[in-house]
Amino acid sequence: xxxxxxxxxxxxxxxxxxxxxxxxxxxxxxxxxxxxxxxxxxxxxxxxxxxxxxxxxxxxxxxxxxxxxxxxxxxxxxxxxxxxxxxxxxxxxxxxxxxxxxxxxxxxxxxxxxxxxxxxxxxxxxxxxxxxxxxxxxxxxxxxx
Numbered sequence: 001x002x003x004x005x006x007x008x009x010x011x012x013x014x015x016x017x018x019x020x021x022x023x024x025x026x027x028x029x030x031x032x033x034x035x036x037x038x039x040x041x042x043x044x045x046x047x048x049x050x051x052x053x054x055x056x057x058x059x060x061x062x063x064x065x066x067x068x069x070x071x072x073x074x075x076x077x078x079x080x081x082x083x084x085x086x087x088x089x090x091x092x093x094x095x096x097x098x099x100x101x102x103x104x105x106x107x108x109x110x111x112x113x114x115x116x117x118x119x120x121x122x123x124x125x126x127x128x129x130x131x132x133x134x135x136x137x138x139x140x141x142x143x144x145x
Contacts, residue, residue, distance in 0.1 A: 015041040016134065017058060021051045021065035021080060022096070031064065034123045035130075048076050052083060059088050062130050067097040067104065075104075078111050085112040092133035096121060114138070 018040045020031045028044035035042045043058065045051035048069050055063075063084055067077030077095065084091050095108050098119040105116040115129050 015039060016061040018042045018130070019051070019054055019058070019060045019063045019065075020044045021048075021063065021069065021077075022046065023066060023069045027066075031123065031126070035127070038127060048080065051080055055080070055083055055087050060084075060091050061134060062092045062094065064094045064096055064126065064130070067095055067108065068099050075107075078108060081108060081111040081113055090138055092130075092138060094126070094129055094133070096126065 016039070018035050020028050020035075020042060021044075022028050022031075023046050025046055028046060032042045032044050043054050043060075045054055046069075051065070051069075063080075065077055065080055067075065069076045069080075077097070081093055081095075084093055092115075093113045094115045094117060095105075095113045096117045096119060097104075100116065100118045108116055114133050117126065117129065
C-alpha cells in the first residue's frame with residue numbers, strides 16, 4: 001500500500017517515552033491515562049526499586065517524579081534524580097511534590113531537576129511544562145568536560 005509522506009513519517013516517529021514516579025497509585029494512573037491520550041508512551045513506578053529498574057532499562061524523554069516516595073525518607077526522590085542524570089543526561093526531569101520548600105527545590109535543581117512543581121497541579125499545566133522541556137535543549141547536557 002502506498003503511503004503519503006506525512007502518513008509514513010507519523011508511523012516512523014517513535015512516541016516520546018515518559019516515566020511517572022509517585023507513591024500514590026491514583027497519580028500514576030491519571031498521569032498515565034492523560035499522557036497516553038496525548039501521544040506519549042508512559043511507564044509508571046510507585047516504588048523506588050521499580051523506578052530504578054525502569055530508568056536502567058529505558059531512555060526516557062521526560063521523568064515526572066515525586067520527591068517523597070516512602071514515609072520514612074523524604075529525600076529518596078533526590079536519589080532518583082541523580083540516577084537519571086548518571087544514566088541519561090538528556091532526560092528532562094520534573095519534580096511534582098506536595099512537600100516542597102525553597103531549600104528542597106534548590107537541592108533538587110542542583111541534583112539535576114529541570115522543573116519543580118507543587119501539588120496539586122492541573123494535568124494540562126504539567127503537560128505544558130513537559131512540552132516546553134522537550135522543545136528546549138537541556139542546560140546540563142552542554143556542560144564542558
